[in-house]
Amino acid sequence: MYVVIIGCGRLGSELAYRLFKRGHEISVVDEVAAAFDELPTDFIGRIIEGDALNQDVLHRAGIERADAVAVVTNKDTLNLVVGRVASELYHVANVILRNYHPDTFSLFDAFGLQVVSSTSWGAQRIEEMLYHSDIRTVFSAGNGEVEVYEITVSKEWGGKKIQDLIPCSDCMLIALSRNGRAFMPDKNETLNVGDILDIGATFEGIEALREKMRKPVKEG
Ligand code: AMP
Numbered sequence: 001m002y003v004v005i006i007g008c009g010r011l012g013s014e015l016a017y018r019l020f021k022r023g024h025e026i027s028v029v030d031e032v033a034a035a036f037d038e039l040p041t042d043f044i045g046r047i048i049e050g051d052a053l054n055q056d057v058l059h060r061a062g063i064e065r066a067d068a069v070a071v072v073t074n075k076d077t078l079n080l081v082v083g084r085v086a087s088e089l090y091h092v093a094n095v096i097l098r099n100y101h102p103d104t105f106s107l108f109d110a111f112g113l114q115v116v117s118s119t120s121w122g123a124q125r126i127e128e129m130l131y132h133s134d135i136r137t138v139f140s141a142g143n144g145e146v147e148v149y150e151i152t153v154s155k156e157w158g159g160k161k162i163q164d165l166i167p168c169s170d171c172m173l174i175a176l177s178r179n180g181r182a183f184m185p186d187k188n189e190t191l192n193v194g195d196i197l198d199i200g201a202t203f204e205g206i207e208a209l210r211e212k213m214r215k216p217v218k219e220g
Contacts, residue, residue, distance in 0.1 A: 001019075001024045001025070001067045001068060002024070002025045002026075002027075002062070002065060002066050002067050002068075003019055003024055003025070003026050003027070003066065003067065003068045003069070003070065004026075004027045004028075004029065004058075004061045004062065004063050004066045004068075004069045004070075004086075004092075005019075005026060005027070005028045005029070005069075005070045005072065006029045006052045006061075006069065006070065006071045006072065006073060006079075006082055007029070007030060007035075007052070007071065007072040007073035007074070007079075007098070008028045008029070008030035008035040008036055008038060008039065008047075009030070009035055009038065009072075009073070009074060010038065011072045011098060011118070012028060012030070012035075012038075012070070012072045012073075013028070013035070013036075013038035013039050015070060015072065016028045016039060016043065016045060017039060017040055017043055020043055020044065020045055025045070026045035026046070027045060027046040027047075027048060027061040027062055027066075028045060028046070028047055028048070028061075029048045029049075029050065029052050029057060029058075029061050030048075030049065031049070031050060031051045031052070032049075033049050036049075046061065046062070048060045048061045052071070052073065052078065052082045053078065053081065053082065055085075058082075058085070058086075058090075063086060063090050063092065064090055066086070066090070066092050067092075067093060067094065068092065068093070068094035068095070068096070069082075069083070069086040069092045069094070069095050069096070070096045070097075070098075071083045071086070071095070071096070071097045071098065072097075072098040073098070074100055075100070076099060076100050076101055076104045076107075076108075077104075079097045079098055079099070079100075080097065080107065080108060080111060083095050083096075083097040083111070083113050084111060084113070087113060094114075095113050095114065096113070096114045096115075096116060097113055097114065097115050097116070098115075098116055098118060099115045099116065099117040099118075099119070099120075100118070100119060101119065102117060102119055102120045105117055105120070105143075115143070116143070117143045120143055120144070121140065121143055121144050124144045124203075125137060125144075134151060134152075134154075134213070135149050135150070135151050135206065135209075135210065136149065136150045136151075137149055137150075138150045138198065145202065145203075146200060146201070146202055147200070147201065147206070148174065148198055148199065148200050149198070149199050149200075149201060149206055149209075150196060150197070150198055150199075151196070151197050151199065151209075151213075152194065152195070152196055152197075153191045153192065153193055153194060153195040153196075153197065154193065154213075155193050156213075157191050157193075157213070158191060158192055158193035159190060159191065160190070160191055161187070161188055161189070161190060161191070162176075162185060162186075162187045162188070162189050162191060163187040163188065165191065165197075165209070165212060165213075166187070166199070166209070167205070167208040167209055167211075167212050168205060168208050169205075170201055170202040170204050170205030170208065171199060171200075171201040171202075171205030171206065171208060171209050172199065172200045172201070172205075173185065173187075173197060173198070173199055174198045174199060174200050175197075175198040176189065176195055176196070176197055176198075177195065177196040177197075177198075178192060178194075178195050178196075182198075
């Protein structure tokens with residue numbers, strides 16, 4: 001895949017290096033020459049110094065033949081404009097934008113491009129970790145509206161049925177791993193201590209599950 005990354009700061013340089021390590025061809029653009037110092041010394045890719053609002057800079061980055069563009073500067077408006085140019089003018093199939101300030105998220109949404117709101121996502125993750133460490137997030141869909149959580153069945157829940165634990169429609173069991181093997185269990189399956197459950201849920205769904213876990217069902 002040929003990927004153009006706009007912005008080579010903390011996020012762009014990390015992304016560029018990860019993709020490079022996986023064998024992709026990368027062009028990185030930044031208006032500040034010193035930004036490229038963020039790239040590890042073994043990075044191999046095209047480095048273009050210039051303002052991403054300048055179309056000549058985008059041409060030098062090879063945007064015409066890009067399979068994907070990630071616009072990850074620290075300026076929301078610029079990310080929107082350059083993302084729009086990549087999508088509408090150059091018909092890049094996969095354009096992904098970084099959203100920095102949560103207040104501007106709705107504007108991003110209106111453009112119909114894929115957005116990663118690292119600020120909102122980070123705040124949500126930290127909030128969850130502050131509340132609970134017994135439930136771990138293993139995958140985030142969208143901007144974290146639905147996440148896949150992993151929990152290990154504690155002794156309070158050993159011997160109980162899945163349907164007693166999984167509380168509502170906002171919360172769905174995806175897989176149960178037992179003795180190193182995963183399967184999709186029936187809701188009448190009895191839980192064993194140490195089982196690992198992967199559960200897809202909204203924020204409300206996982207809160208309802210946490211509430212249940214605080215108050216296990218009575219015997220019988
Ligand atoms: P960071 O917040 O550390 O991920 O850094 C964001 C990067 O975006 C910085 O290196 C900025 O120099 C870069 N940047 C900001 N505006 C532009 C622009 N107009 N064109 C290219 N790069 C930019």
